[in-house]
Amino acid sequence: MSDSSSASGSRRGVSDSSSASGSRRGVSESFEALNHFEVAESRRPYQGVLSTVRVDTLRAHDGAEFQREVVEHIDAVAVVPVTADGEVVLVRHYRHPFRRVMLEIPAGVCDVHGEEAASTARRELAEEVALEGEQLTLLTTFHNSAGWTDEQTSIFLGCPVRPVDRPDGFVLTDEEASMEVVRMPLEEAVAAIHRGELTDAKTIIGLLLAVDRL
Numbered sequence: 001m002s003d004s005s006s007a008s009g010s011r012r013g014v015s016d017s018s019s020a021s022g023s024r025r026g027v028s029e030s031f032e033a034l035n036h037f038e039v040a041e042s043r044r045p046y047q048g049v050l051s052t053v054r055v056d057t058l059r060a061h062d063g064a065e066f067q068r069e070v071v072e073h074i075d076a077v078a079v080v081p082v083t084a085d086g087e088v089v090l091v092r093h094y095r096h097p098f099r100r101v102m103l104e105i106p107a108g109v110c111d112v113h114g115e116e117a118a119s120t121a122r123r124e125l126a127e128e129v130a131l132e133g134e135q136l137t138l139l140t141t142f143h144n145s146a147g148w149t150d151e152q153t154s155i156f157l158g159c160p161v162r163p164v165d166r167p168d169g170f171v172l173t174d175e176e177a178s179m180e181v182v183r184m185p186l187e188e189a190v191a192a193i194h195r196g197e198l199t200d201a202k203t204i205i206g207l208l209l210a211v212d213r214l
Contacts, residue, residue: 078107133158
């Protein structure tokens with residue numbers, strides 16, 4: 001009797017599991033079908049140096065059409081530079097869209113064709129703050145703002161960092177010419193995030209991931 005009950009329970013378990021799995025697949029497939037949008041038309045009313053504005057007309061599964069504006073932007077890299085004594089190196093950088101200076105980790109766009117993200121990160125670190133990392137570790141690659149741009153940023157941890165000469169012939173220009181390099185304990189920088197004083201997205205992501213990694 002016990003064996004029969006056990007076998008029956010086992011069969012019920014298999015049946016329930018199979019049914020649940022099939023149900024999940026059905027829901028997933030239905031969701032995918034509802035969220036498949038055909039690009040009926042695409043135009044680019046503006047094309048700049050680093051970004052292009054694209055206007056797509058999308059067609060839903062029921063035939064309804066609507067428009068979405070997308071900013072095509074060159075991908076970027078950023079580095080969390082941490083010294084041997086646990087300080088993080090940041091920059092005060094003027095950001096014109098907000099018309100104010102923001103405290104950030106060093107960063108830059110991937111504007112050299114064929115250059116790997118890690119190589120771009122090393123170059124940007126040397127150019128912006130004249131440092132190099134003994135080790136450079138990828139922390140994450142995130143979507144900057146998935147609702148309106150295809151830009152992605154790869155964040156690296158550089159640790160420990162040491163001084164290095166800037167690349168031959170490189171000179172900081174425009175807003176970067178007035179950047180201020182700031183060093184502070186990593187814990188203090190993280191505390192500034194929680195106080196709402198440090199608000200740059202890549203910097204928040206990078207610092208919080210670096211604390212977990214170190």
